[in-house]
Amino acid sequence: MKSRFVALGLILIFNLSFIASAFTYDIKTQPGYEEFIKYLDKIFFVSTDEMKNIIKDFHSEMVNGLSGSNSSLKMIPSFTDRANGTEKGKFIALDFGGTNFRVMLVDLDGKGGVFVSSVDKYVIDKQYMEGTGEQLFDFIASGIKKIMEKNNISSHNQLELAFTFSFPVEQTNIAAGRLLIWVKGFTASGVVGKDVVVMLNEALKRIGIKNLKVAALVNDTVGTLVAKSYTEPSCDIGVVLGTGTNACYSEKMVNIKKWREISDKETMIVNMEWGNFNKLPITVYDKNVDATSSNPGAQRLEKMVSGMFLGEILRVVVHDLIDRNLIFQDESAINAFSNHPDFTTQDVALIEADNTDNLENVEVFLAKKGVKNITLESKKLLKHISKLVSCRSAKLAASSIAAVVLWIDPELKNKHVIGIDGSLFEKYPGYKEMMDDALKSLFKENSEHIVLEQAKDGSGVGAAIIAASVASTNNIKH
Numbered sequence: 001m002k003s004r005f006v007a008l009g010l011i012l013i014f015n016l017s018f019i020a021s022a023f024t025y026d027i028k029t030q031p032g033y034e035e036f037i038k039y040l041d042k043i044f045f046v047s048t049d050e051m052k053n054i055i056k057d058f059h060s061e062m063v064n065g066l067s068g069s070n071s072s073l074k075m076i077p078s079f080t081d082r083a084n085g086t087e088k089g090k091f092i093a094l095d096f097g098g099t100n101f102r103v104m105l106v107d108l109d110g111k112g113g114v115f116v117s118s119v120d121k122y123v124i125d126k127q128y129m130e131g132t133g134e135q136l137f138d139f140i141a142s143g144i145k146k147i148m149e150k151n152n153i154s155s156h157n158q159l160e161l162a163f164t165f166s167f168p169v170e171q172t173n174i175a176a177g178r179l180l181i182w183v184k185g186f187t188a189s190g191v192v193g194k195d196v197v198v199m200l201n202e203a204l205k206r207i208g209i210k211n212l213k214v215a216a217l218v219n220d221t222v223g224t225l226v227a228k229s230y231t232e233p234s235c236d237i238g239v240v241l242g243t244g245t246n247a248c249y250s251e252k253m254v255n256i257k258k259w260r261e262i263s264d265k266e267t268m269i270v271n272m273e274w275g276n277f278n279k280l281p282i283t284v285y286d287k288n289v290d291a292t293s294s295n296p297g298a299q300r301l302e303k304m305v306s307g308m309f310l311g312e313i314l315r316v317v318v319h320d321l322i323d324r325n326l327i328f329q330d331e332s333a334i335n336a337f338s339n340h341p342d343f344t345t346q347d348v349a350l351i352e353a354d355n356t357d358n359l360e361n362v363e364v365f366l367a368k369k370g371v372k373n374i375t376l377e378s379k380k381l382l383k384h385i386s387k388l389v390s391c392r393s394a395k396l397a398a399s400s401i402a403a404v405v406l407w408i409d410p411e412l413k414n415k416h417v418i419g420i421d422g423s424l425f426e427k428y429p430g431y432k433e434m435m436d437d438a439l440k441s442l443f444k445e446n447s448e449h450i451v452l453e454q455a456k457d458g459s460g461v462g463a464a465i466i467a468a469s470v471a472s473t474n475n476i477k478h
Contacts, residue, residue, distance in 0.1 A: 223462030242422025
């Protein structure tokens with residue numbers, strides 16, 4: 001009799017298990033599913049009114065930053081201005097942009113023409129990102145030495161190097177500046193507070209290069225603006241939308257209240273360091289991403305916009321949905337979405353770009369991550385979340401650009417070309433179109449006055465142009 005009850009109990013458990021599995025197979029039948037998706041739609045949506053508020057707050061922070069008051073925008077003078085198109089010469093350009101750096105040979109013809117004869121690209125391993133500053137700069141210097149040897153560049157004649165350094169630096173002149181804070185995942189010791197030009201020069205000497213001198217230290221956004229203005233006079237704002245994000249623009253000297261030096265220039269490029277802008281509504285997911293980053297409490301805009309963080313935002317949202325049993329009804333997904341940082345912006349782009357009938361590309365991607373029993377509903381929801389994350393990023397980037405344009409031209413009467421460099425803008429499917437749509441919602445037909453144009457690899461070329469300008473001022477021949 002006892003065995004009969006046991007058998008009946010097992011049958012009952014099996015049937016209940018089968019019913020439960022059938023119930024959870026369609027995630028849309030889960031209690032609270034529709035309500036929670038509406039909640040996600042709401043917290044990631046950036047309305048036109050919210051964009052206008054961002055612009056207003058941006059202007060307040062710009063005023064404070066330019067005057068030297070407390071501000072999330074550092075508004076750093078760059079000691080240089082836009083190109084005039086006549087800069088000429090041959091230069092070695094080092095572009096240290098984040099997780100990689102490039103060394104280039106750049107030839108400027110003085111008529112707006114640029115010829116890059118050689119480019120070497122290096123990925124910066126974690127050991128250099130998190131090691132010592134000396135190790136990091138020795139690695140960078142070795143790349144410079146290799147391109148010199150490859151192109152038979154003499155080590156006897158005095159040469160000049162254009163140095164793009166894409167991190168917050170307080171410059172004291174065109175060829176000197178101390179690092180204020182590491183961003184983009186870097187923590188290399190012994191660099192914060194130090195002059196990065198001095199550190200690079202010392203690294204060059206350690207490997208036997210004594211004839212190369214840094215002529216110009218340039219932020220990547222400044223280089224982007226200068227490079228684009230070399231061929232497009234209407235370009236007055238430079239933006240980077242890649243691993244990180246930042247912007248610069250040409251400002252009237254009278255507005256730079258914290259500038260204490262005498263200058264005969266009317267304008268100067270100001271490096272905004274807008275990745276740190278913090279007057280933004282954030283979600284619980286943004287708080288999670290910030291808490292696990294290398295610099296908690298800093299770079300709020302960057303952590304909501306840039307390529308370094310979009311994959312992580314997607315991951316923490318999906319992980320929450322898994323905990324709520326609203327997506328991926330299989331334990332295999334728990335491990336796939338538990339590892340930080342295991343998702344990239346390329347992953348988000350792949351998911352969003354899949355237009356196949358059954359989202360086969362998304363399924364292949366998830367299978368590689370170890371996810372099993374993938375339903376069509378889960379794939380559709382994953383794509384929807386990817387779109388929420390990327391669309392918010394594009395709207396915040398467009399709002400920030402709109403703020404700078406209106407600062408320069410409050411009535412939006414003139415044409416403003418925005419030179420934009422970075423893989424997010426260049427490669428993310430539909431990103432530019434989302435930015436254009438956001439600008440149209442703000443300015444209607446006047447949005448045509450704001451032209452977003454790619455300035456590919458502009459930062460290194462811009463640094464060379466600035467070095468040429470410095471050489472011209474000092475009457476140095478190249």
